[in-house]
Amino acid sequence: MQFFLEVLIGGLLSGVMYSFVALGFVLIYKASGVFNFAQGAMVFFAALTFVGILELGVPFWLALVLAFGAMVILGIATERIVLRPLVNQPPIALFMATIGLTFFIEGLAQAMWGASVRGLDLGIQDEPIEWILQATDIGVSKFDLFAAGVAAVLVTALALFFQYTRIGRALRAVADDHQAALSIGIPLQTIWRIVWAVAGFVALVAGLIWGARNGVSFSLTFTALKALPVLILGGFTSVPGAIVGGLIIGSTEKLAEVYLGGYVGGGTDSWFPYVMALAFLLVRPEGLFGEKHIDRV
Amino acid sequence: MNGRQIGDVILDLQNISLRFGGVKALTNISFDVREHEIRAIIGPNGAGKSSMLNVINGVYHPQEGRIAFHGEERRRMEPHMAAMQGISRTFQNIALFKGMTVLDNIMTGRITKMKANFIEQAFYFGRARREELEHRKKVEEVIDFLEIQHIRKTPVGRLPYGLQKRVELGRALAAEPTMLLLDEPMAGMNVEEKQDMCRFILDVNDQFGTTIVLIEHDMGVIMDISDRVVVLDYGKKIGDGTPDEVRNNEEVIRAYLGVGH
């Protein structure tokens, strides 16, 4: 039982990390209808940029600001160079463009900072919390808990931002209907730039936490692939969906690998989240938080 | 008014109720449609007219009520079964296949009548080839009837609204339906286009004997071409009868036509 709980909690907390990446997807999809496959590459880019700047001897906080700046520039450049010329193209063309962008960003990051694997130390150790271990005999990683805390703060901040600021309201209007938003004078392109910048910020946070946990290397880009089943589970447009979906995927993936992996030779985590999300969709096609869609004819 | 003979009841709806979650779209509606007649459904926006058509051809499944088509009661209708049984329809917001040409769009109307499987078609051999040519001929008749020869190979997305409506009627006609459901065939048209559309509807009814169920807002048109009218309001039936009867029905006047008629 203790073992089960430990696996479950470990899975839930690593699910938080999938949620981070999924969150970036959701923001962009909501605001611009673009399925941004490059979100994972942005996470990689952010982490690598941060570590790269840090290695130049820049203090931690300044490096954070500079990396954030780089993400904003990347986001705005993407909007300007890749997406604006493709306005009004079918969604699949935009999607393909972001796949291309993925390769470009990955290449750019490595060209700028080199391809070697680096460590990243945020000052929090990945070790079990002493008193919980003693009280219940369950190992809960300090680092994982920290990551969950960051996620909670980030989501709260985003929710407040969208709910109570002028930009947030404009953003929700854009998400609802581009043309209507444009017609009442909301500057669509400014909003898109802001969204890309925010998505870049989320990518930076995700990159730091992932990087600190697993090292900053090319394999970070694969985390994006883990965020995709989270998206179909939670819905492309739902922020709570991204969070809850991440938790579900993270925990079931770990449980499956531990309890089923042994029977089938392991390595189930590459596909299990997808099959799991699929099975879920067959029961509830609208996703966790989606509304049931009625076709009007 | 026409040479046709109105026959027996072919579609009988009894106590139909349809809900979406808590929203009642249709409540306890009964009416019938007779063979060869033009039956109009009118009512204010949101009265449940389109839902009524969707119930008839199986897009929506009412929670309560019975539907009998050709005297045969059905439990649960799927849209493609309705098509097989000879019910065709057009849509309020044109539902053409935008990426295909006029010809291909109308050809899809004959899809239930084409039997060649995909392997025969891959080789374009025997039955597949014969069918293509046979049905092309039928489709050309429809194209001639609707006078759209000149746009035969134009992708429908490029056509103006009025013509798109006509192509959609063509697609429905290509199936040689016994019953045609038309959802606001004249919405958004100018007077000339409306006159053309009325002519086509009357011709279809007259020449092929097709039964027509029609939703329309233009009262002039309704009074002119329909044999009987059902009036819906808030998902309930408030009137049913000949145009004259409906016009003089107190409740209908209050709910829909407004005072002063």
Add this chain to the structure above:
Amino acid sequence: MLYREAGQFKASYGADQQIFPIRQDRIGIMIVLAIAFIAVPMLASEYWLKGILIQFLVFSCAALGLNILTGYAGQLSLGSAAFMAVGAFASYNFMLRIDGMPLLVAFVLGGLAAAFVGILFGLPSLRIKGFYLAVATLAAQFFIVWLLTKVSWFSNDSSSGVITAQEMVIFGYKFVTPESKYLLVLSVVTALALMAKNMVRGSVGRAWMAVRDMDVAAEVIGIRIMHTKLLAFAVSSFYCGVAGALYAYAYLGTVEPEGFNLDLSFKILFMIIIGGVGSISGAFLGPPSSSCCRFSWM
């Protein structure tokens, strides 16, 4: 100047419905085929045949398959490479385990196996659409590659799932030279392309496009959505499966499941985007252009 439809009058529906109704198209296709079948094998160097042209044809075949699914039936798939893998491994096993199995029959069976798997993974398309479906097809991509790697039976117990394709023999003739391999692949792909063209201009193709453009209306007309979508998955996967078999037998010779990874799926998707979604000839224009402007990552 040369490409004009004007003045070409058709006197029968048969003439108007033929596969290439415009005379210039017919002549053009004849010339292309003549060059491909006669001039190329005589003139092209071994490097060109082995390294470029065979690969190009194989990818064209896979792109044809994906284009049927995505371009015509409107179902976005990111799992094409997995269906290629099924085709390759199934053909290999049919050749391996059944004595005297003719090569072309093994290719067809490989394609059919891929079609079957395609139907299985196409089932979600009945309930979900668009990008949700695209992501769902990734399930096929990862699961199939994993399965082929883990279950060693598929690769006849070789290490890490590598298979080495058997010799290609048809009626006693061994396809060893690059020219012969090229001609074999070319024949298969040409036949498949013509069949695809026939399907998409017939009622099957119209049903696919109808489902793509507006599924509710398609259903009301009498098109069975489930049947139509699953058929698109089956036919598409069949093409990918045959492409996978050709990839293993005529191009690589030795292949492992990881060779059919997500990047390959993306590559095929790029090809149909560049060549033109919803066009059969596009499947042949895509591969060379996307290989020509090959980026470092490809």
